[in-house]
Amino acid sequence: MEYVIVNGEFVERSQAKVDIEDRGFQFGDGVYEVIRVYNGKMFTADEHLERLHVSGEKIGLKIPYSVEELKELLAELISKNDLKLGTIYMQFTRGVSPRNHPFPAETIALGFTANIKHVGRPSENMDNGVKALLKEDVRWLLCDVKSLNLLGNLLAKQEAVAAGCFEAIQHRGETVTEGSASNISIVKDGKVFTHPATNLILNGITRRVFLDLCEKNQIPYAEEAFTLTDLLEADEVFLSSTTAEIMPIIHINDKPVGAGAPGPVTKKLQELFLHEIEEQCGKIM
Ligand SMILES: *Cc1c(COP(=O)(O)O)cnc(C)c1O
16 A cells, blocks of 8 residues: 555545645646655755755745654655655645635645655666756746746756657756756866856755765865856766766767766765765665
8 A cells, every 4th residue: 555645644545636726736836845765764854854945935835844743744654655765755835726826815725745656776877877968948047946837847858858868958058057857067177066056956955965075075166157068078977866866977969978988076976975875874785
């Protein structure tokens, strides 16, 4: 049996229902998070749940649970489903009300759902690297909100996948922003560059973890925007996200990046990242 959370209650998956006038369903009016689970333990749960609150605040949506309360509920979701290795997906919407663009006047129940997925680490792609496609970033200007509105991201991802690529690398004119569901970084002469955490990117938790690892391990880095030319002339390129961890990008628009194989700085960061996972969640087999 698979259990999910609907408005704070545990229900069996097949019994879970949402209202057709949930504003998440009709408008994408809500925010979400994806948290990694290793060895039955959540990785960087505080960071994700704090970001959920921040995303909510940015769209005037109050998350009616504290970080601690959410952690307890999610830990129960993990144990009820006997989840060892996988992800938790959760979302909060502005609840159910007759379809109308302005926010509903009365206080409404916020649509809170969560479910789990049993899924392994993407070892092959992490070891061998993946291809990426360049794509103009046509999204809105609140990319710092982890919003349910993902149409721009989906269009980019779909185009990449149709071209045989793993991810789209989005750019606004000459400036590289981020992937469709990941942050993008380059390495030039041993130094890591990644777009600063402005409204033009989602400030990834994985991004924050590896920047912290750079700091602690004397790997030079800068949160500085870089151009398409910088990208195409980089020694190494990698993407980062909760599900992909740190993944080398070895081809862009079918041209090899550097030597066309995962580079030393990316591999070092992967190793440090794994160590960080093991510190929090125990040995990864
Ligand atoms: C979730 C997401 C990321 C990666 O964030 P993590 O917290 O590392 O998973 C990057 N970009 C976008 C657009 C995202 O939605």
